[in-house]
Amino acid sequence: MRNNFSMSLPANLVTIVILFHGKCGITKGTSLYLISMATADLLVIVFNIILLTLLFKYFPVFLFYTAMCSFNIVMGYAVKDCSVWLTIAFTIDRFVAICCHNLKARYCSARTAALVVTIVWSVSTLRNIPFYFRYQSLGTWGGVPWGCGIRPEFFILPGWVAFFWIHQLLNPLIPYLLILLFNALTVRHIVLANRARRGLRSTSNRDQRGDAEMVNRRKSIILLFVVSGSFILLWMPKVSVFLLMEITNNHFYPSYDHPVMIADISGTVLFYLSSCTNTALYALTQSKFREELKRALKYPFTLIRECIHTSK
Structure with a gap:
């Protein structure tokens, strides 16, 4: 499984490079959101899968130093928060662009996107720092604290209990509800707007296929629903297990064969999968992204051919 997830590393890097060149036919603000999301997804895989794999294989002792272990856990939580809340920020940006024309000019800009992305990264990192102090060493080795326990x-002090609940609410429950809410509002606005526009165009006897505004709106809607719809589907098992555990007040299960444990592990795998799918989703829905992706894949061969011709 780790080898499969490691394939997302070059995929996300290619996505970042293509979007950074700005030739995909999308605005600078939208590109900034997508680049930031791809970067967060890349770091999710790095800190939670690839880095752990490399350390376990080549530097197993180094990983179990208490400071290193705690730092990796903090960064793992922080980049997961960034990935989730950047998806929400992108959903809100598209909601404003599609449904709030009075705010669109002021909010849907590269400057606002840069500010929002900076805030998300800063807050996500700062709010997960307490996780560093959640763990204690299991002993010492050569005078250095070792292990993470x-x-x-953490389970009894009111401050830690409150921190745990706030953390669970901010990820995944509130993000999941926000994405569902904004997508529902966007769908409602689109249905009403399209119904009114069809009525106006039918009275003017124009061909709807030539409606440039409808075409641009459709492209924006497809991009929004692909990103947020993927998030909703892949996070559904994790959110369902979280709600089940809280309703039944049962957070511990006797073995990995228990159905809830299987669902919880499957939900975690699907969450990590959501960090690997963006390149494929963009390629399936954005024609200009596909063109840039083909050009990027052909570039090494083109470069080799040019070098051969030059040497001759």
Whole structure:
């Protein structure tokens, strides 16, 4: 499984490079959101899968130093938060662009996108710093604290209990509900606007296929629903297990064969999968992205051919 997820590393890098060149026919603000999301997804795989794999294989002792272990856990949580909340920021940006024409000129800009992305990265990192102090060493080795064990007081002290609940609400429950809400509002606006526009165009007897505004709106809608729809589907098992555990007040299960444990592990795998799919989704829905992707894949062969011709 780790080898399969490691394939997302070059995929996300290619996505970042293509979007950075700005030849995909989307605005600078939207490109900035997509680049930031691809970067967050890339770091999710790096800190939670690839880095752990390399350390386990080549530097197993280094990984179990308490400071290193705690730092990796903090960064793992932080980049997951960034990935989730950047998806929400992108959903809100598209909601404003499609449904709030009075705010569109002021909000849907590269400057606003840069500010929002900076805030998301900063807040996501700062709010996960307490996780560093959640763990204690299991002993010492050569005078250095070794191992990562959860402090017993984490489960009983009011401050830690409150922190745990706030963390669970901010990821995944509230993000999931926000994406569902904004997508529902966007769909409602689109249905009403299209109905009114068809009525106006039918009275003027014009061919709807030549409606440039409808075409641009359709492209924006497809991009929004592909990104947020993928998030909703791939996060559904994780959110469902979280709600089930809280409703039944049962967070521990006797074995990995228990159905809830299987669902929880499957939900975690699907979450990591959501960090690997953006390149494929963009390629399926954006024609200019496909063109740039083909050009990027052909570039090494083109470069080799040019070098051969030059040497002759």
